[in-house]
Amino acid sequence: MGKLIRFLITHGIALAIGFGAGVYFLPILTAPPAPDSAKLEEMAASAQFTAELTRDLRGSDFVHWGEGTVSVSATEITHQGKLAPGPDYKLYLTQGLVDHEDTFDRAKAVQIGNIKTFGGFIVDVPEGVDVTAYDSILVWCEAFSEFITAATYK
Numbered sequence: 001m002g003k004l005i006r007f008l009i010t011h012g013i014a015l016a017i018g019f020g021a022g023v024y025f026l027p028i029l030t031a032p033p034a035p036d037s038a039k040l041e042e043m044a045a046s047a048q049f050t051a052e053l054t055r056d057l058r059g060s061d062f063v064h065w066g067e068g069t070v071s072v073s074a075t076e077i078t079h080q081g082k083l084a085p086g087p088d089y090k091l092y093l094t095q096g097l098v099d100h101e102d103t104f105d106r107a108k109a110v111q112i113g114n115i116k117t118f119g120g121f122i123v124d125v126p127e128g129v130d131v132t133a134y135d136s137i138l139v140w141c142e143a144f145s146e147f148i149t150a151a152t153y154k
Contacts, residue, residue, distance in 0.1 A: 040120050074130075093109065093134035112126065
């Protein structure tokens with residue numbers, strides 16, 4: 001009986017570590033290449049608004065963070081910088097800065113699109129979305145309902 005319990009515990013721990021490593025590394029391994037820095041700079045130059053992502057927000061920690069510059073135009077949102085890698089990232093526009101998952105009100109947000117790269121991104125703004133009706137961006141992990149990062153752009 002003792003061997004069975006030891007077997008279950010050790011293999012359960014190994015399974016948990018493997019699952020955690022898979023959740024962390026799979027998005028990195030399957031991510032497409034980040035956009036070219038020249039393309040990001042070109043698109044950022046025509047932006048209406050800019051904002052800085054920092055790691056010092058209330059909801060940020062060592063595995064949920066973003067840093068760099070976000071540029072917002074009527075047709076696309078670009079990011080020059082880095083995001084902590086993770087699964088199922090979504091970009092939202094919000095009314096008011098969301099700095100933690102407990103302050104995210106989906107009723108006051110609009111989903112812009114998916115984020116698949118962690119070294120900068122370009123996300124097209126869907127037709128009919130007015131970026132001037134919002135003032136902040138939010139990067140959200142949909143799979144785990146986790147705050148990643150956010151910034152106020154106007």
